[in-house]
Amino acid sequence: MSEQRALHAFDDGQALAKALSASIAGKLRVAIEARGEALIAVSGGSTPKRLFEALSGEVLDWSRVTVTLVDERWVPDTDERSNARLVESLLLQHKAADAEFMPLYVETATPEAGIGEVRSRVAALKQPFDVIVLGMGPDGHTASFFPGGDRLSEALDLSNTALVLPMRAPGAGEPRITFTLPVLLKAQALYLHIQGQDKRELLAQAEMPGSELPIASVLRAGRPLDIYWCP
Numbered sequence: 001m002s003e004q005r006a007l008h009a010f011d012d013g014q015a016l017a018k019a020l021s022a023s024i025a026g027k028l029r030v031a032i033e034a035r036g037e038a039l040i041a042v043s044g045g046s047t048p049k050r051l052f053e054a055l056s057g058e059v060l061d062w063s064r065v066t067v068t069l070v071d072e073r074w075v076p077d078t079d080e081r082s083n084a085r086l087v088e089s090l091l092l093q094h095k096a097a098d099a100e101f102m103p104l105y106v107e108t109a110t111p112e113a114g115i116g117e118v119r120s121r122v123a124a125l126k127q128p129f130d131v132i133v134l135g136m137g138p139d140g141h142t143a144s145f146f147p148g149g150d151r152l153s154e155a156l157d158l159s160n161t162a163l164v165l166p167m168r169a170p171g172a173g174e175p176r177i178t179f180t181l182p183v184l185l186k187a188q189a190l191y192l193h194i195q196g197q198d199k200r201e202l203l204a205q206a207e208m209p210g211s212e213l214p215i216a217s218v219l220r221a222g223r224p225l226d227i228y229w230c231p
């Protein structure tokens with residue numbers, strides 16, 4: 001593991017969630033102190049549930065925090081697959097109920113039809129993000145950078161100025177929308193949150209030179225990355 005990366009390993013998901021939540025809350029407080037506001041993008045999927053519960057109890061001025069997603073499945077938040085639904089039900093609760101949420105989904109049939117509206121929304125955010133929390137799927141995808149994704153090379157292109165892109169891939173289920181890699185890499189604090197021995201082994205594979213796993217593009221970028229892992 002390079003000096004730019006730190007692996008924080010925990011015995012279980014509860015201990016991990018507590019530590020990661022405290023670290024994120026610290027970064028949000030620093031941003032609020034410095035700029036009067038804070039901007040965070042989180043991942044969806046199954047891994048962040050405990051983290052969201054822990055984060056929702058952190059004491060900070062959530063009314064100054066904007067929360068969005070790193071990526072979204074193109075489904076409304078009434079759908080169980082919606083990442084927004086997860087954030088709304090577990091993170092934007094308790095003390096964090098005052099945070100502002102900016103969804104990446106709009107009610108259009110496809111992400112291509114809605115991308116204009118989403119672009120306007122994200123362009124209004126005061127970037128860079130203070131905090132970005134990535135996840136990683138069992139196929140090595142992060143955000144919606146899926147193996148075989150139709151716009152994967154665009155999304156990973158460090159010279160691409162697009163903030164968000166639609167994405168379709170065989171393993172993605174529904175069509176997606178995702179922030180691009182350059183946006184993620186500019187975050188003040190970048191975390192990767194993974195659980196399970198299989199994912200740790202996958203990450204080790206991604207560290208190998210020439211790996212084509214999408215998460216390898218994040219690792220290769222060489223920017224500071226805090227990896228939070230538990231079995």
Ligand SMILES: O=C1O[C@H](COP(=O)(O)O)[C@@H](O)[C@H](O)[C@H]1O
Binds near residue numbers: 048070134135137144
């Ligand atoms: O589909 C997605 O999956 C990944 C990983 O999810 P997990 O269930 O393996 O934790 C997630 O990071 C991403 O935001 C989400 O859209």
